[in-house]
Amino acid sequence: MASDTKKLILDVAERLFADRGFSATSLRELTSEAGTNVASVNYHFGSKEALLAAVLERRLRPINERRLDILDKLEHTAGEHPLNLEDVLRAFLTPPFHKRREWGEGGRNFMRLMGRIHSETNKEFRASFIRQFDTVFRRFIVALRRSLPHLDDADVSWRMLFLVGSMAFTMTWAESMPLVDREASRDPEELLESLVQFGAAGMAATTRAPVAVGKENVRG
16 A cells, blocks of 8 residues: 555665665665665655655654644643743653654664754755754744743753753663663653753753953963
């Protein structure tokens, strides 16, 4: 069936893009592993770039829809009052943590792909990723400004970037931490709450003007 072929192509693309990177994976290699042909990729997706976008959207769309649904409820409850910072961060962080447990082996491939997106400079990778978050980022920046009136839009935007980096790194490496330190093993919900607290402290920190380094600051 067409839907089965489409899912198979997405599964194989997700794994190969994670293993080798987007640029290093050819459509012929991909279709060979999937047991299909290039025409099938073109039929279902149109191009290799569109295939990457579909790989990301399959996992990210349900997460982002859930994020916005939770945020809608928080805003409705708060009315004109400021939103609770930790609640806003939970609305952003909880959906991917919960989905990660549902994905199984496919989730491991996707998290490795996310690691590549955050570490590689490939424009197609980054452009496809950013497009998935356009509405979410705009909505959450507005919500966080209500919680953090002492920050401007630029401060909130940068701190959102720091938060995304912390989330991605935590989700990518959480399973490996016990291999380094047995005491580092944490229940997933406890780990999530730790990340919420960490993010809240960083988000709420006051801004400080940079200190110029002059002769009076140099000791010796």
